[in-house]
Amino acid sequence: MIIRSLELQNFRNYENAHIEFSEGVNIFYGDNAQGKTNILEAVYLGTTARSHRAGKDKEMIRFGEEEAHIKYFVEKRGITDRVDMHLKKSRSKGIALNGLPLRRSSDLFGIANVVFFSPEDLNIIKEGPSERRKFIDMELCQLDKVYMSNLTNYNKVVMQRNKLLKELEFHEDYLDTLQVWDMQMVKYGCEVIRRREQFVKQLEVMMKKIHSSITGGKEEITVSYEPSVRAEDFKRELERGRTRDLKARVSLIGPHRDDLAFLLGDIDIRTFGSQGQQRTAALSLKLSEIEIVKERIGDQPILLLDDVLSELDSSRQEKLLDSIQHVQTFLTCTGVDEFVKNRFPVNKIFRVTQGTVNSEN
Numbered sequence: 001m002i003i004r005s006l007e008l009q010n011f012r013n014y015e016n017a018h019i020e021f022s023e024g025v026n027i028f029y030g031d032n033a034q035g036k037t038n039i040l041e042a043v044y045l046g047t048t049a050r051s052h053r054a055g056k057d058k059e060m061i062r063f064g065e066e067e068a069h070i071k072y073f074v075e076k077r078g079i080t081d082r083v084d085m086h087l088k089k090s091r092s093k094g095i096a097l098n099g100l101p102l103r104r105s106s107d108l109f110g111i112a113n114v115v116f117f118s119p120e121d122l123n124i125i126k127e128g129p130s131e132r133r134k135f136i137d138m139e140l141c142q143l144d145k146v147y148m149s150n151l152t153n154y155n156k157v158v159m160q161r162n163k164l165l166k167e168l169e170f171h172e173d174y175l176d177t178l179q180v181w182d183m184q185m186v187k188y189g190c191e192v193i194r195r196r197e198q199f200v201k202q203l204e205v206m207m208k209k210i211h212s213s214i215t216g217g218k219e220e221i222t223v224s225y226e227p228s229v230r231a232e233d234f235k236r237e238l239e240r241g242r243t244r245d246l247k248a249r250v251s252l253i254g255p256h257r258d259d260l261a262f263l264l265g266d267i268d269i270r271t272f273g274s275q276g277q278q279r280t281a282a283l284s285l286k287l288s289e290i291e292i293v294k295e296r297i298g299d300q301p302i303l304l305l306d307d308v309l310s311e312l313d314s315s316r317q318e319k320l321l322d323s324i325q326h327v328q329t330f331l332t333c334t335g336v337d338e339f340v341k342n343r344f345p346v347n348k349i350f351r352v353t354q355g356t357v358n359s360e361n
């Protein structure tokens with residue numbers, strides 16, 4: 001799939017921008033704080049209805065404005081779709097597909113698939129569990145509509161249950177309601193756990209292959225899902241942990257506390273890996289993500305690489321660049337050096353300055 005063009009109106013620091021992309025590698029370069037990442041964010045938001053930075057819609061509207069617009073054309077198997085997204089300050093966003101309004105943001109599902117790779121992703125192995133959960137969720141929400149809905153419901157239930165746990169301090173008579181939330185939590189939670197389990201299995205197969213190739217067969221990686229509680233035990237454990245939850249006034253077990261472990265041999269590289277091992281594992285994780293999306297949709301996803309090249313040494317850069325051949329890529333960097341130029345004979349180079357984008361070729 002290919003995004004042909006993008007139009008922005010009052011999005012972040014763009015008053016008006018119209019960009020025509022190449023179907024190969026598109027490079028956006030410029031100094032810091034000029035608006036490079038904002039372009040990738042607009043593409044991510046436009047295709048997934050969520051920001052990778054997880055901000056509120058209104059934060060993305062240009063300062064002093066009431067509304068923002070994102071419009072793009074995406075081509076897939078010879079069919080072109082137009083997506084219009086309309087961000088509003090105090091209401092939820094509006095999205096239209098080929099001029100027809102979509103009822104829910106989730107109806108955008110499957111129109112375009114993107115993989116976002118930012119420098120923070122290189123820290124995913126050593127960061128806390130929430131970053132690794134976010135990785136699983138961002139991926140599964142793009143690949144599986146049912147998962148997205150189960151996860152949304154689960155998160156709502158946990159929020160409500162936590163609220164109740166706090167209220168119970170003053171209103172013990174609300175205790176009966178807890179049962180209702182517990183049932184819902186188990187219902188949606190088990191679906192989330194089972195789907196994550198399946199996803200991590202698939203991830204491991206892919207990652208073993210890619211990691212071995214990146215390290216020239218020197219390292220063999222294992223990925224395992226570390227659920228906070230197993231699906232079959234969730235109901236029982238939730239009941240058993242009730243007193244603890246009541247004391248902590250927060251839900252202590254459930255998929256909102258899951259993690260992913262990465263091992264080299266017996267060594268858990270989340271805590272004991274060298275920085276190099278952690279970064280290589282993070283790179284294979286992202287490359288695996290690309291492959292999984294490819295397999296699932298039977299097409300190439302669009303790659304958004306935000307300033308990652310400068311964060312990688314040359315051998316890791318090579319590995320990354322190898323995998324983006326024949327894939328539409330949007331890549332940001334501060335300068336276009338010879339290395340980048342030599343790698344891509346056919347591409348488009350844009351210079352980004354203070355919210356304007358100019359094509360240089």
Ligand SMILES: Nc1ncnc2c1ncn2[C@@H]1O[C@H](COP(=O)(O)OP(=O)(O)O)[C@@H](O)[C@H]1O
Nearest residue numbers: 012013032033034035036037038059061062063
């Ligand atoms: N809602 C907004 N309205 C106007 N400008 C914004 C908004 N949000 C961020 N910006 C501006 O966007 C710029 C950062 O853009 P970014 O794409 O992150 O830069 P970079 O080129 O370094 O990737 C900053 O100058 C920031 O002030």
Ligand SMILES: [Mg+2]
Nearest residue numbers: 036037038307
């Ligand atoms: Mg940036």
